[in-house]
Amino acid sequence: MKAVIFDLDGVICFTDKYHYLAWKKMADNIGVYFDETINNRLRGVSRMASLEIILERANRKYSQEEKEELAKYKNDYYVTLLANMSENDLSDEVRETLIALRNRGYKLAIGSSSKNTKTILKQIGLGCFFDAISDGTNITNSKPDPEVFLKAAEYLNEKPADCLVVEDALAGIEAAYRGGFKSAGLGEAREHQEVTYKLDSFKDLLNVL
Ligand code: B16
Numbered sequence: 001m002k003a004v005i006f007d008l009d010g011v012i013c014f015t016d017k018y019h020y021l022a023w024k025k026m027a028d029n030i031g032v033y034f035d036e037t038i039n040n041r042l043r044g045v046s047r048m049a050s051l052e053i054i055l056e057r058a059n060r061k062y063s064q065e066e067k068e069e070l071a072k073y074k075n076d077y078y079v080t081l082l083a084n085m086s087e088n089d090l091s092d093e094v095r096e097t098l099i100a101l102r103n104r105g106y107k108l109a110i111g112s113s114s115k116n117t118k119t120i121l122k123q124i125g126l127g128c129f130f131d132a133i134s135d136g137t138n139i140t141n142s143k144p145d146p147e148v149f150l151k152a153a154e155y156l157n158e159k160p161a162d163c164l165v166v167e168d169a170l171a172g173i174e175a176a177y178r179g180g181f182k183s184a185g186l187g188e189a190r191e192h193q194e195v196t197y198k199l200d201s202f203k204d205l206l207n208v209l
């Protein structure tokens, strides 16, 4: 293994709670039921695909224009929540593990569906840390399509077979598998049939690499 590609939300930091609050505000606003179980289905899924999942519970159809307005409403509020993030939102465990991997000579990249990736990395003090960033701004197909990880490998100038993908979402492990990457799963991602390593914690990466 020459490189490690990290998912962002649910792996490096926990923006999932802010996604939940923002989607909940939007859903309440249009009177659509939404809870934490539905929120779990949104992990690693793009903004518009997340909205489609939430609207499964709606009692009417929404036009493309209305959907874009709803997604914008959610994102505007989400971005105000991100503004409160700081270096305190990066755990010592994640920071120390990243540094240990860097010291072992691995190239390190981000592979996230989020279009807010660069803002989040800056907020938590990792704005200049990674060798490459592939995110929602440079892809057309979101996880489980492998595009985001294939782009990360390309930016790193490495072959997929030489990169380990670290993910918290089933869609992310599926994307890694389809792209020819080995994967390490945290949380529900441990349950995917094709996951290479089931991690007990983020620092457990130091035992599998
Ligand atoms: P945005 P990841 C994903 O991040 C989130 O898990 C998912 O809930 C979100 O909808 C997606 O990013 C898009 O985020 O609205 O900021 O573009 O897990 O791929 O890092």
Ligand code: MG
Pocket (backbone or CB within 6 Å): 007, 008, 009, 010, 011, 043, 044, 167, 168, 169, 172
């Ligand atoms: Mg994730």
